Amino acid sequence: MKLSREEVKHLALLVRLGINEEETERFREQLSNILENFQILQQVDTTDVPPTAHAIALENVLREDEPSSSLPVVDVLANAPSQEEGYFMVRAVLE
Secondary structure (H helix, E strand, C coil), rough: CCCHHHHHHHHHHHHHCCCCCHHHHHHHHHHHHHHHHHHHCCCCCCCCCCCCCCCCCCCCCCCCCCCCCCCHHHCCCCCCCEEEEECCCCCCCCC
16 A cells, blocks of 8 residues: 555654655655565465464563561661651752
């Protein structure tokens, strides 16, 4: 499916993309190629293929969430630019 220059300009307008004549021609070729590839994919028989979110099975690579001891307050506040009574002191966001 070949796109016209007018269709590419219309698409550029819809996505608020300012393109020049050279870019219009380049995008026309690239978008036409993408649409042709989708037309080829639509011919593939997928009646027996179950819908999937991923082509391969995913596995959780995170460790188990286990409670552990916290860092000492002194160590946590060691690099704090400002602190008061064991807490970080920050500027007020709302007055």
